[in-house]
Amino acid sequence: xxxxxxxxxxxxxxxxxxxxxxxxxxxxxxxxxxxxxxxxxxxxxxxxxxxxxxxxxxxxxxxxxxxxxxxxxxxxxxxxxxxxxxxxxxxxxxxxxxxxxxxxxxxxxxxxxxxxxxx
Amino acid sequence: xxxxxxxxxxxxxxxxxxxxxxxxxxxxxxxxxxxxxxxxxxxxxxxxxxxxxxxxxxxxxxxxxxxxxxxxxxxxxxxxxxxxxxxxxxxxxxxxxxxxxxxxxxxxxxxxxxxxxxxxxxxxxxxxxxxxxxxxxxxxxxxxxxxxxxxxxxxxxxxxxxxxxxxxxxxxxxxxxxxxxxxxxxxxxxxxxxxxxxxxxxxxxxxxxxxxxxxxxxxxxxxxxxxxxxxxxxxxxxxxxxxxxxxxxxxxxxxxxxxxxxxxxxxxxxxxxxxxxxxxxxxxxxxxxxxxxxxxxxxxxxxxxxxxxxxxxxxxxxxxxx
Numbered sequence: 001x002x003x004x005x006x007x008x009x010x011x012x013x014x015x016x017x018x019x020x021x022x023x024x025x026x027x028x029x030x031x032x033x034x035x036x037x038x039x040x041x042x043x044x045x046x047x048x049x050x051x052x053x054x055x056x057x058x059x060x061x062x063x064x065x066x067x068x069x070x071x072x073x074x075x076x077x078x079x080x081x082x083x084x085x086x087x088x089x090x091x092x093x094x095x096x097x098x099x100x101x102x103x104x105x106x107x108x109x110x111x112x113x114x115x116x117x118x119x
Numbered sequence: 120x121x122x123x124x125x126x127x128x129x130x131x132x133x134x135x136x137x138x139x140x141x142x143x144x145x146x147x148x149x150x151x152x153x154x155x156x157x158x159x160x161x162x163x164x165x166x167x168x169x170x171x172x173x174x175x176x177x178x179x180x181x182x183x184x185x186x187x188x189x190x191x192x193x194x195x196x197x198x199x200x201x202x203x204x205x206x207x208x209x210x211x212x213x214x215x216x217x218x219x220x221x222x223x224x225x226x227x228x229x230x231x232x233x234x235x236x237x238x239x240x241x242x243x244x245x246x247x248x249x250x251x252x253x254x255x256x257x258x259x260x261x262x263x264x265x266x267x268x269x270x271x272x273x274x275x276x277x278x279x280x281x282x283x284x285x286x287x288x289x290x291x292x293x294x295x296x297x298x299x300x301x302x303x304x305x306x307x308x309x310x311x312x313x314x315x316x317x318x319x320x321x322x323x324x325x326x327x328x329x330x331x332x333x334x335x336x337x338x339x340x341x342x343x344x345x346x347x348x349x350x351x352x353x354x355x356x357x358x359x360x361x362x363x364x365x366x367x368x369x370x371x372x373x374x375x376x377x378x379x380x381x382x383x384x385x386x387x388x389x390x391x392x393x394x395x396x397x398x399x400x401x402x403x404x405x406x407x408x409x410x411x412x413x414x415x416x417x418x419x420x421x422x423x424x425x426x427x428x429x430x431x432x433x434x435x436x437x438x439x440x441x
Contacts, residue, residue, distance in 0.1 A: 014428075018432075021432050021436065024436040025436070091435050094431050094435065095428060095431055095432055095435070098424065098427060098428040098431055099428065101424055102421060102424045102425060102428060105420060105421055105424060106421055109420070109421070
């Protein structure tokens, strides 16, 4: 499986679970479907970006840093879009950053890189 | 006549007689590197190519001439084995005094036992071992048995290159009788510095020889597997405790019965490579718990990351603002 596809799938799966965790917050339960969908899309975007980066850059340290950065930025955007006075930056960005970290590590460590070009 | 000469004078005369007579050749004698069973190995300068090479020349004491045939056979066997782990033969022929010779790459480096003293990490030692296995497996694939594998017959060069040396006891598997070479060559155990059993001449080195080789029986590639197991044992002797999987690999490689050993060097190398990669080895069957633990250890980083994520999520849920 190539790294971009691996990132996409892993980001999507973690995004689904990330969204489902909202079920533990009773106030958010009525909107669980929208939350899961939004979280999944966020995971897919993060996954494909991080996976594409892993295809281009073969470095575990850079891959993890990039994954963490993308996860945090996307989570920040989601938090900033929250209606109301409370944006829950910490509560959204902490798991978002960890998801990016995991996808960054996995796409560097596993998955198939681009085929070597022939001269 | 000898009573008029001192022992040292006789020794000097013997050395002078053993030295290759290089007049009329492209080589110039530099010094002597060592003495083997059949002949001496000398450092010579190849004047045509302006480089130093090692020259093996049969000893003078070869009354029936079979040693000469053996030396040329050795050269031909090595010449078949073009592999980075096997010292290459450059040239072979007859000196003007009628003695055969062959020249080979002059290997500058350390013997394996010297080298490992400077390589404390077991994993690095095992990587060297795998390079030895590569060379021996290549020889086997070309129908050649080494029959005298031991740490002193492996050189490690300054850039980490590993070379299997001294194919003087090697034989082509297609050769008819196992003992024919030793018998026809007229090599006594004393000359080779090896041991003999009551059954007759035995070629090899005690401690590194397979039991069937010690008994003078017919041998196949599993005899080299045994010797490699003995080398593996010497490489991992200082590891304390020896990992159980590695101990099992050693045990299987050095099984008394050749049928119980790895059947090929490739099988042995595969197990050692798996051990290095943290994978299961065929010599050491594992239970479910061990296999699960191995999987967890191999994937510990992302498992820990995933756990960190789950813990973070749990804490956020538990301490969520009310």
